[in-house]
Amino acid sequence: MRTLVIGIGNPLAGDDGAGPAVAERLEDTPGVIVRMSHQLIPELAEDVAAADRVVFVDAARGGRLTVSRVSGAAGAHDASSLTHVLAAETILALSHRLYGRVPTAYLVRVPGSDFRPGTNLSASVHRLIPKAVAAVKRLLLANTAYVR
Amino acid sequence: MTRRIVIDPVTRIEGHAKITLHLDDAGAVREARFHVTEFRGFEKFCEGRLFHEMPAITARVCGICPVSHLMASAKAGDALLAVTIPPAAERLRRLMHLAQLVQSHALSFFHMSSPDLLLGYDAPPESRNILGVIERYPELARSGIRLRQYGQEIIETLGGKRIHPAWVVPGGVSGPMSPEQRERLLAGWPEALQTARATLEMFKRLLDRHREEAQVFGNFPSLFAGLVTPEGGLEHYDGRLRIVDAGGGVVADALDATRYWEFLGEATEPWSYLKFPYYRPLGYPVGSYRVGPLARLNVASHCGTPIADAELAEYRQRAGRVVLSSFYYHSARLIEIVFGLERIGQLLDNPAIVDHDVRAHAARNRHEGVGVAEAPRGTLFHHYQVNDEGVITRVNLLIATGQNNLAMNRAVEQVARHYVDGHPVTEGILNRIEAAIRAYDPCLSCSTHAVGAMPLVVEVVDPAGCLLQTLRRDAR
Numbered sequence: 275m276r277t278l279v280i281g282i283g284n285p286l287a288g289d290d291g292a293g294p295a296v297a298e299r300l301e302d303t304p305g306v307i308v309r310m311s312h313q314l315i316p317e318l319a320e321d322v323a324a325a326d327r328v329v330f331v332d333a334a335r336g337g338r339l340t341v342s343r344v345s346g347a348a349g350a351h352d353a354s355s356l357t358h359v360l361a362a363e364t365i366l367a368l369s370h371r372l373y374g375r376v377p378t379a380y381l382v383r384v385p386g387s388d389f390r391p392g393t394n395l396s397a398s399v400h401r402l403i404p405k406a407v408a409a410v411k412r413l414l415l416a417n418t419a420y421v422r
Numbered sequence: 423m424t425r426r427i428v429i430d431p432v433t434r435i436e437g438h439a440k441i442t443l444h445l446d447d448a449g450a451v452r453e454a455r456f457h458v459t460e461f462r463g464f465e466k467f468c469e470g471r472l473f474h475e476m477p478a479i480t481a482r483v484c485g486i487c488p489v490s491h492l493m494a495s496a497k498a499g500d501a502l503l504a505v506t507i508p509p510a511a512e513r514l515r516r517l518m519h520l521a522q523l524v525q526s527h528a529l530s531f532f533h534m535s536s537p538d539l540l541l542g543y544d545a546p547p548e549s550r551n552i553l554g555v556i557e558r559y560p561e562l563a564r565s566g567i568r569l570r571q572y573g574q575e576i577i578e579t580l581g582g583k584r585i586h587p588a589w590v591v592p593g594g595v596s597g598p599m600s601p602e603q604r605e606r607l608l609a610g611w612p613e614a615l616q617t618a619r620a621t622l623e624m625f626k627r628l629l630d631r632h633r634e635e636a637q638v639f640g641n642f643p644s645l646f647a648g649l650v651t652p653e654g655g656l657e658h659y660d661g662r663l664r665i666v667d668a669g670g671g672v673v674a675d676a677l678d679a680t681r682y683w684e685f686l687g688e689a690t691e692p693w694s695y696l697k698f699p700y701y702r703p704l705g706y707p708v709g710s711y712r713v714g715p716l717a718r719l720n721v722a723s724h725c726g727t728p729i730a731d732a733e734l735a736e737y738r739q740r741a742g743r744v745v746l747s748s749f750y751y752h753s754a755r756l757i758e759i760v761f762g763l764e765r766i767g768q769l770l771d772n773p774a775i776v777d778h779d780v781r782a783h784a785a786r787n788r789h790e791g792v793g794v795a796e797a798p799r800g801t802l803f804h805h806y807q808v809n810d811e812g813v814i815t816r817v818n819l820l821i822a823t824g825q826n827n828l829a830m831n832r833a834v835e836q837v838a839r840h841y842v843d844g845h846p847v848t849e850g851i852l853n854r855i856e857a858a859i860r861a862y863d864p865c866l867s868c869s870t871h872a873v874g875a876m877p878l879v880v881e882v883v884d885p886a887g888c889l890l891q892t893l894r895r896d897a898r
Contacts, residue, residue, distance in 0.1 A: 317571050
């Protein structure tokens with residue numbers, strides 16, 4: 275089973291680097307392909323379509339460490355903005371409409387508190403990184419992949 | 423009664439921006455402002471780092487045009503070393519730089535602007551997006567992704583798969599290209615060029631549908647600035663800076679861009695954290711200028727490749743020798759994609775692209791260095807000062823989106839005045855205001871050095887400062 279882990283965020287922007295930090299720790303995991311990206315960009319849809327399962331790992335402002343299912347059904351709503359950012363849902367929808375495949379997808383959100391320029395993660399994010407990695411590994415153990 | 427309208431769109435990566443429309447008693451737009459409301463000191467963060475690290479560090483400012491920062495930073499490093507890089511290194515840098523131009527412009531056109539251009543500015547927002555484009559024009563959408571993939575393939579071939587390749591270094595590049603890599607990139611080139619040409623042809627057929635937008639989307643006289651070759655042609659990696667006026671007159675030519683402070687000033691406004699660069703001899707705001715694809719085609723006498731030159735001639739026949747409407751940034755971007763691919767083909771065709779001498783080694787020989795390149799969005803300046811050990815003591819980054827700051831404000835004002843008439847602002851009007859900014863393809867992460875999970879907002883305010891309407895577009 276091919277699992278794609280996408281670490282989203284900027285490692286130079288404090289806790290925004292949480293996603294890449296988690297993804298980095300999964301690079302040597304068998305069956306896992308890791309990509310890291312400042313933000314989600316359209317061509318990632320092809321990588322997503324080639325996977326059986328996708329885990330997006332992203333920083334969040336506040337809240338708790340959460341793992342949730344993501345579907346491509348709601349992806350039509352983040353269009354025509356002034357920014358270059360796409361949502362995970364949109365990438366899944368692109369995968370579906372361009373390549374006819376949508377893998378099972380999850381979003382792991384790691385709550386951050388300090389997004390100022392810098393390569394250091396805050397202490398709270400540091401503590402959460404192993405938990406986030408464990409959460410992704412639990413997803414890898416679950417045989418939940420399907421392709422629509 | 424005064425009224426105010428604010429548009430506030432932002433995302434976690436690209437800073438916090440807001441548009442405010444101030445209305446007069448009659449409900450007409452008196453003033454419009456594009457604010458950036460958060461600022462973070464990325465330049466300060468760089469102090470204390472070794473200048474050799476700067477290309478890799480500054481490339482992380484932006485997820486969309488990291489290669490531009492790599493180039494400008496490495497060129498500043500070349501200046502600190504006081505070296506001329508080997509010819510093969512320059513060819514490889516140019517190749518990567520043009521690949522990013524293609525990739526970045528493709529993102530702007532296909533994924534950000536094509537929903538407006540193909541589906542209409544008044545199309546329902548739930549379908550006016552890239553997924554809506556796929557529904558109606560699936561092959562075009564695939565083409566956009568393939569173009570981006572070709573640019574990315576070149577970047578990854580040279581720099582590796584990491585998002586911020588450290589392959590471009592002060593003194594050149596860290597390794598040559600292999601013959602096999604060259605062959606692989608050549609194999610993908612014909613399709614990329616064909617896709618770019620087909621897209622440009624399609625866009626030309628669409629232009630008549632958008633005559634009104636072409637008239638009011640930031641259509642005003644200004645100066646234009648950009649690098650040109652010694653012959654005055656289109657240039658992205660090196661060259662001298664040329665500034666022309668709205669009538670096409672050359673205001674300044676052959677400026678040494680590495681001494682930018684002698685002719686460029688940076689004004690500030692209390693309502694924006696973005697700086698407002700201007701051409702110093704004319705003062706602020708008269709000396710404000712535009713950069714980016716539109717400006718580059720205005721300052722250049724020619725492109726220097728056959729297909730792009732033919733397209734440039736046709737573009738000028740339609741829009742004029744100096745094009746003032748910011749709507750035509752879209753056309754200019756597509757012509758630059760064609761140009762970029764033609765140049766990529768020329769570079770790859772040259773067997774010398776695989777030469778092995780790609781790096782000049784030296785110790786620090788200067789305490790100050792400036793690197794300048796044309797990023798997809800316009801001229802990018804990196805200015806470093808270092809101590810004897812090569813540790814950065816001061817950084818100044820002059821970013822394309824900042825240089826277009828005043829122009830974006832004027833574009834917002836022009837569009838708002840044209841469409842806002844005292845009635846509630848509709849989604850279609852809001853979208854046109856955004857689209858006027860989108861034409862510049864601003865990258866707020868560079869300009870503001872900011873990150874943060876923020877929405878996008880527009881506010882309408884009356885003459886007494888009372889908020890009449892808020893339109894919010896949550897990006898995530």
